[in-house]
Amino acid sequence: MNADEVNRAITRIAHEVLEKNRGAHDIVIVGIRTRGVFIAERLAIKIKEIEGEAIPVGIIDITLYRDDIKSDISKHIVKKTEIPFSITDKKVILVDDVLYTGRSIRAAIDGLIDLGRPANIQLAVLIDRGHRELPIRADFVGKNIPTSHNESVKVMLKEEDGVDKVVVEELDDK
């Protein structure tokens, strides 16, 4: 996926979010650190362009909610969750870059529910690469990319990586 395709995918998701929710009323967007945050911010800008309504954007850090930290060689650094608005009774659009096992999403949902009781939580991802280990699905998908376990999907975004690009790479044999 190149920069134009990433941009078009986010534009389409913005339209789909508005269509499904019949406007931007009561919508808040929460991005999962790190790259979900940038997609969340872009999505909010698109929605504002289309609907003229500013949407609150928050950031959730899921490090303290993960179930897979033990398997990681290096620990994740705990960063701040920044959701300076109430999510109770709001429609929360949860945003991440890649949907894979679903475990990060599980952690993010648990984290959100500790902060309040949203009217509903909808999931938007730039890439769905399959291989779910939990009963979780995305409501909005930028692109479905079927992969195998020994491939990695690398999402690069301007804000973090200087370029908008999605590439699938073969992992070295372990």
Add this chain to the structure above:
Amino acid sequence: MINKLKSKDLIGTKDLSPEEILLILDTAESMKEISSRDIKKVPALRGKTIINLFYESSTRTRTSFEIAGKRLSADVVNISVSTSSVVKGETLKDTAKNLEAMNPDAVVIRHSSSGAPDFISKILKCPVINAGDGAHEHPTQALLDLFTIREKKKELKGLKVSIIGDIAHSRVARSNIYAMNKMGMDVTVSGPSTLIPVDIEKMGVKISTDVKKAIEGADVIIMLRIQLERQEKGLFPSIREYSRLFGLNTEKLKNAKEDVIIMHPGPMNRGVEISADVADGQYSLILDQVTNGVAVRMAILHLLTGGA
């Protein structure tokens, strides 16, 4: 950028690198948000057992560690010596071995003897966190002091800090001096010369027996508790004289910097080392220190027992 602490234990700030200190402060900043929520709990340390082993009285530190552990979902067990087997004559070594047999995930210890945490850290497989040992170190206090200073001043490097009071018996002063030197801060100690150790310059600090000068130049003033229980040794003539010469009050603060901040590790002797109006006044961050203490201890518990 590092993402974990090198040592299994936290015995003193002397052993921490500047990068490790920054990692603790940054992690604490993330933890602080949790304490402001309606539901002040995250599942990070679910199923972990933390033992608070306190051989000396403490309200703030013990409660702070307990709350920190509970906000991370750990099970926290408090042992205070007056109700433990220690009164029956059990040695520290045996106590440690018995605790080890119950598989704790961290032991927080306060002891009147310097070196006690280091001693049990060599017996226990789990992390040991020093919550104050004798006149040696009190690392979590120094780290929460740094956190509070950074929150207010944004940058630590180059700040002038004056620590005033009983330097000789103060583990808080020692931990702060080690940590502040590593962060590029400029530390001056002040107080009656009987309460300033002779070779303190070797730790990289300046001495000023003139409290007024120590106050004038400082960005940060840390007042230490006068340990009234040590007064019997006659290290200064009277509490009233100490208060007049070395206590911080509005009058002495007149020459301080406009944006000075005042801290005290507690418990305070109001009217002795600090006057009530200064303790409750606009420059005082004494209660911020307590709030931040929970966040800093959450960070340390998570870094030492979470993951890995």
